[in-house]
Amino acid sequence: GESVGLHLPTLSVQEGDNSIINCAYSNSASDYFIWYKQESGKGPQFIIDIRSNMDKRQGQRVTVLLNKTVKHLSLQIAATQPGDSAVYFCAEKYTTGGGNKLTFGTGTQLKVEL
Amino acid sequence: AAGVIQSPRHLIKEKRETATLKCYPIPRHDTVYWYQQGPGQDPQFLISFYEKMQSDKGSIPDRFSAQQFSDYHSELNMSSLELGDSALYFCASSLSGGADYETQYFGPGTRLLVL
Numbered sequence: 001g002e003s004v005g006l007h008l009p010t011l012s013v014q015e016g017d018n019s020i021i022n023c024a025y026s027n028s029a030s031d032y033f034i035w036y037k038q039e040s041g042k043g044p045q046f047i048i049d050i051r052s053n054m055d056k057r058q059g060q061r062v063t064v065l066l067n068k069t070v071k072h073l074s075l076q077i078a079a080t081q082p083g084d085s086a087v088y089f090c091a092e093k094y095t096t097g098g099g100n101k102l103t104f105g106t107g108t109q110l111k112v113e114l
Numbered sequence: 115a116a117g118v119i120q121s122p123r124h125l126i127k128e129k130r131e132t133a134t135l136k137c138y139p140i141p142r143h144d145t146v147y148w149y150q151q152g153p154g155q156d157p158q159f160l161i162s163f164y165e166k167m168q169s170d171k172g173s174i175p176d177r178f179s180a181q182q183f184s185d186y187h188s189e190l191n192m193s194s195l196e197l198g199d200s201a202l203y204f205c206a207s208s209l210s211g212g213a214d215y216e217t218q219y220f221g222p223g224t225r226l227l228v229l
Contacts (some may be wrong), residue, residue, distance in 0.1 A: 032216050043118075043204050043220035051216075075215050089156055093216065095139065100145065100208075102218060104156035 012111045015073065019077040023090035028045075028071060030092040035064060035075045047075070077110075079098050086114045093107045116141055117206050120219030126227045128196050135190040135224045139207030145169065146188040147218055148165040160219060164190055164210060195228045202226075 013019045025033070036044035050057045050064045050073075057064050063076040075092050084091040087107040094101065119138040129132050139146050144162045147149035149157035163182035174180075177195075178180075183187045186207075192199060204224050206218040 025118075034217065036220070041225075043222045046217060046219060049214075049217055100162055100164075100216075100218075101147070101159040101172055102149075103159070106156055 006066065009106065010111065012113055013080050014113050015080060015082060015095075016050050017080055019080045019084070019110060021075045021077075021088050021090075021110065023073040023075075023107070025071050025073060025090075025092050025103050027092065027094055030066070030094045032093040033064070034065060034091050035062075036089045036091065037084075037086045038089060042069075042112045044089060080110075080112050082112045082114065085110055116202045117134040118205055118219055120203075120205050120224050123222065124225050124227075126229065127171060128229055129195060129197065130168075131195050131228075133192045133195060133226060135192070135203050135226075137188045137205030137207075137221060138189070138220055139186050139188070139205070140209075142206035143209045143219075145210055146182055146186065147206040147208075148188070148190050149204045149206065149220075151204060151223075153201070157204060160190070160229075176206075198229050200228045202221055207223055 009057040034049040038044045038046050047060050048059045049065045050066050055066050061078045065074045087109050089104050089107045091102040091103050091104045146195045147162040148160040151157040157208045158173040161180050162170045177193050178188045202223045204220050204223045206220045208218050
């Protein structure tokens with residue numbers, strides 16, 4: 001079946017550095033992508049999303065890049081802070097028969113070192 | 115801003131018992147989704163509802179059922195509970211027709227432990 005996956009299960013960065021979390025997806029028909037941050041024991045928190053007609057979108061300290069040619073998605077976090085430590089999930093959605101479900105990839109644990 | 119509310123937050127049940135999880139979406143949101151997240155796993159889609167009608171179905175066991183009510187809140191009913199049902203259950207909501215109609219906002223989850 002279709003799947004979304006992440007290359008790195010754990011990413012350690014120094015406080016103040018930039019972080020890049022990568023995600024590969026397999027369904028070229030996916031038309032919507034979203035990044036969530038999940039802290040221990042909490043629900044996924046929306047970070048940023050992007051539709052397939054875009055290749056870049058910026059938010060506050062975060063940027064999502066979409067490369068449809070190689071089916072790759074990345075989340076860039078600028079000036080990483082200790083509060084950014086969490087598991088990050090990418091998810092994809094494709095509308096087939098009106099479906100709205102999100103398919104999540106394996107999370108990446110981001111650890112920010114002081 | 116108001117968020118998705120889930121109750122209870124924690125639930126302990128015995129095998130073969132039943133459980134009911136409740137979800138109250140963000141005000142004005144008309145679509146709700148249920149996800150199951152096992153330990154160390156990514157969330158898996160179970161089922162979704164739009165305007166009280168089932169809109170999509172994922173890997174939801176036949177022992178589970180769900181519905182959405184006229185006030186848009188939703189309930190996930192789980193019967194004949196098994197040990198493997200122990201997980202975090204998340205509800206998410208979205209607003210169809212809004213600028214961010216595709217964005218699903220998640221609640222804090224219900225942690226279910228089946229003994």
